[in-house]
Amino acid sequence: MFLVLNRSEGNNLIQEYGNSRSRNQFRVYQGTTNVHEAKSLWRWRVGALTALFIIDISCASTLYITVRKWNLRQNGFFDFTHDSSDLLLFSILRMLTLSGLAYYGATLAWTEAEKTERAKDAKSHAHAPLNGHANGYNRRSPQINGESNHGLADPLLDKREATKHSKGFGESLSKKDIVLFVVFLLCTCFQAFVGAKCIGFYFDTTHQMWGVRVEVWQGVLMGSQVAWILAESRYVHLVVDARRILSRAVYITKRRKEQDQHPLAKSARGLAESAEGTLRGDKGLKEEGDVDQNRFLMRAISLAREELCLILCAFFCLAVSSASGLLLPRFQGSILDHAINNDKPKFKSEIQLLIIFTVITGLFEATRNLCFTVVGKRVLKTLQDHLFMGVIRQDIAYFDGTTSGELTSRLTNDVSSMAEPINWMLSSIVRNAVALVGAFILCFSISWKLSMLAFTTMAPIMHITAVYSRWSRELNRKRYALLAEANSAASEALGNVRTVRAFSTEEVEIGRFKSKTQAAMQKGVRDAFAYAGAVAVNDWLDLGASVLILWYGGSLVMQGRLSAGKLITFQLYWNQIQSAYQSIMSVLMSLTRAAGAAQRVLSLVDALPDIDPNAGTMVSTLEGDIKLQNVHFHYQMRPQHPVLTGVSLHFGQGQVCALVGRSGGGKSTIVHLLMRFYDPTEGKILLDGWDMKHLNLKSVHEHMGLVAQDTQMFACSIAENITYGLRKHTVEDMEEAARYANAHDFIMRFPEGYATRVGERGVRLSGGQRQRIAIARMLLRRPKILLLDEATSSLDTESEALVQEALDRLISEGGRTVVLVAHRLSTVQNADMIAVMEKGSVVEQGQHEELVELNGVYQRLVRRQLSKGKSTVDSG
């Protein structure tokens, strides 16, 4: 039973995120792309199916032999009640039909998979030139400057065809699905036949074979046939799926080879690297592992490991409540029998026992529930903490390629969708599994024939559940992606609400948001319909089973072969099986829904940053000597655009060094590299002679201070902003830093002084005030290395003068290495070294006078400044 529900297909799922139409939309493919792996999966599954056929026929043959030897025939012709040659015949027929259908289905799967891949290519071709992004090197064919990809994609492919095939796994019904449905129907009919055969069959109760009654042998052989048929039906599905996986792997490998030989392969790779919404580290893209129901369950269990004591207590309560709960139907049945037989003393004592066991069950049930709920809540908390830790420690490169909306969605929607089933699944799955297995055994002990008949309805239920789970999982993945897009649109609009108001684009933003929520809602509604359908069919099948039980059980009672009480007990156990099964099914379905969210959450929880701030040698003091040796760099989101091309610079200890040059020359990028937001793609940065990569980043940052152009503030008080990140400080130190930064006076003019709250991102302060607070924050840390990245460029003259005064004071203090980007001429003039950057390289270097004499780029910049009547070196 669980074999089918907890599908373990053994194939990994590769998620590919697309960028063709919208940022976060991703497409899902199932299976490996490695041809070798796909081939062995195919062989393995074909082998397993063949083995199943062999076992099935062996069972049928053995049954036939035992029946011929021990079952007395009434006449010479075929006799349904005394002969099993029909079962043998059906086994052979089954083997031939299922093999044929598996072969046909596999052929269809091969061509369908190839067609789907082609359609996906065609679709990505159609979109790629519109937005300038290709969609995954080695995964989709890029179209650059109108060039197609060796004709691999069929440009004439009908657009509707492309849409149909790109709908994704599980969303469209194909010929292959129809073949699989026929397999399912056939197998269900075969199972029903074996069930019916069991009921009417004459089992020899007198003879023995190897010390075991022949009746038992025959019953086991017939019973196991039902299981083999179920497994065969499943394996035909798996064989067909393996063919699809192989076809896709072959197609993709072929495409990869052709792409690698393509002259534009490098650009394609670059475009793929820049796809948004993907998990990336500083060194490039990272693959997000698949999380299916099984892995999700395993993960939930490992998360709950810390709560071992509570879990053990819960399991103890579970054992007691399950054991006593399983006895209740027995009491109910025998009470009825005693009532019918008018046996008053036994009737009374059974009633008393029933009351005692009901109280015990309820008590332990409640305690078990409490323990598991507490475990669920604690797991949720751990998960939330882990996710936030996972997000905040990611490389800056990751944040370059994602939006705050998407992250918020992961932290809120995804985590709650993932945690929802965790809250109760631990409790529910174990309790219901125990009830299911226990009731199953007890049902067989009452009447194995009745059980066989009832259980033939289980196979279709399991099949429908498995098909729905699979379909729903893919649909929900897409739904969550759409919700993330909606979040992203909302947070972008709200973050820029002033611009939205200024341009009166509220309607546009509302439309953008609505289109995403609408699409997500449609997928949700589709899922709800399918869910309702699956549940309805399953309910009908359940009811059908109850009718069968009453019909056959009732006839047994009338024949005097079963007591009425036993029939009631059987019915109660059957109800228990049904409700346990339904509960497990709904847990698994919610696991299915949650697996999509879990994948997005766990991929982040598990992803370790490439630049680990905690790794490397600790630094207690820094002299402040910085060397850049032949540094090359490009941002991942624009891999084809080199930002730094072989930059070598020396910022001596205690020197004031300036970086000037045209906008986009790479000055801020050098500051980013010095902060180690990114690592150079080539070359080295040495700090006091040590390669920065080998130093502990946290300890290095304690000696560095950065004042950037766009100062970032937290929505708390001014005091908290100034002392941000410092564990020890005094109020006097804070005020002194603020005075030094020309901030004390304006802070004191606020009614609440240092306790004034600054609002989100410091919106309640002016740009100059924010800058001065940032300077105070940095001063309080007394850094050895000071990085000033155009700290005054966006300020008006008055604010600029105030901020500049604070900075000049700081610089003139000496003893610090200062790297400043595009400052006022006066400051740059006095710098010990000025480096002029152009198009990612240093074109001139020296002191002010030397550079002016060179009559080159620097002199032109100065001249332009003077002609504009400004006193700053223009960076544009």
Ligand SMILES: Nc1ncnc2c1ncn2[C@@H]1O[C@H](COP(=O)(O)OP(=O)(O)OP(=O)(O)O)[C@@H](O)[C@H]1O
């Ligand atoms: N996170 C990023 N992702 C991709 N490209 C980036 C990123 N940051 C900057 N760039 C690009 O890198 C190049 C250099 O940018 P950088 O900010 O270093 O220039 P700059 O010399 O400091 O310019 P400005 O004086 O205007 O600030 C620019 O072309 C810019 O578009």
